[in-house]
Amino acid sequence: MSTISLTYNQKSTWVRSFFELNSWFMFGFVIMEYLICHYIQNELILTDQLYINTWSEQMTVDRIREVLAWQDQWKGMGYLVVIIFVFAKMFLTTICLNIGAFLMDYKIGFGQIWRIVVNATAVFAIGKLIYIGYFASIDLQTIDDVVKADLFSMLGVIGYDQVPQWAVFALGSLNLLELAYWIILSLGMMLLLKVKWPKAFGFVAMTYGVGLWIWILTGTFLMINLYGG
Numbered sequence: 478m479s480t481i482s483l484t485y486n487q488k489s490t491w492v493r494s495f496f497e498l499n500s501w502f503m504f505g506f507v508i509m510e511y512l513i514c515h516y517i518q519n520e521l522i523l524t525d526q527l528y529i530n531t532w533s534e535q536m537t538v539d540r541i542r543e544v545l546a547w548q549d550q551w552k553g554m555g556y557l558v559v560i561i562f563v564f565a566k567m568f569l570t571t572i573c574l575n576i577g578a579f580l581m582d583y584k585i586g587f588g589q590i591w592r593i594v595v596n597a598t599a600v601f602a603i604g605k606l607i608y609i610g611y612f613a614s615i616d617l618q619t620i621d622d623v624v625k626a627d628l629f630s631m632l633g634v635i636g637y638d639q640v641p642q643w644a645v646f647a648l649g650s651l652n653l654l655e656l657a658y659w660i661i662l663s664l665g666m667m668l669l670l671k672v673k674w675p676k677a678f679g680f681v682a683m684t685y686g687v688g689l690w691i692w693i694l695t696g697t698f699l700m701i702n703l704y705g706g
Contacts, residue, residue, distance in 0.1 A: 496665045500592040510602035514609045515559050522612045531619040570594045570685050577684030593665035604654040629653040643700040650693050
């Protein structure tokens with residue numbers, strides 16, 4: 478397949494400046510934001526009382542405190558899981574885009590795509606901060622209240638109580654943060670591929686979008702097996 482020749486329109490300076498930010502700095506920023514949010518969530522939002530309120534009908538308070546004490550022993554592992562999760566998302570997204578670039582004969586390297594992906598992932602870190610700020614401002618009585626307080630997703634629009642349990646994962650995955658990520662990711666790929674934005678958005682849809690679709694289908698399949706259709 479010959480190299481595709483496409484026209485490229487100069488876009489606003491802020492887009493180029495954003496993707497020229499040091500990728501290691503952005504990686505550190507994203508990881509730090511996720512870790513801070515994880516800490517605030519565990520220490521200030523998901524309190525012992527919240528768990529007691531949630532599980533009080535299934536277990537005694539003493540048993541709940543035993544479970545929470547056991548969880549505390551592994552609390553440090555949660556931070557490692559956060560780092561692994563964020564890195565895995567960036568890496569797998571880069572893999573999807575890189576495979577697409579190879580199949581379409583775009584002459585770009587893994588490192589170039591990685592830089593775009595890392596910078597674009599900042600939208601999720603900022604979204605996490607908004608979530609945490611919102612949770613801190615409302616009255617949460619049970620874990621279900623946390624799940625229901627979804628600002629950005631289709632689940633929040635439709636209502637947690639209005640959908641079957643097996644559909645929660647899929648509807649929760651369809652959210653404004655994901656859309657913003659697609660837009661920012663496609664802006665970065667537009668600069669990298671030197672194509673118009675609609676073409677770059679289509680490229681993201683055919684690469685990362687397919688991976689996301691498989692992820693949602695897998696999660697929904699597991700939810701169906703867990704809760705039934």
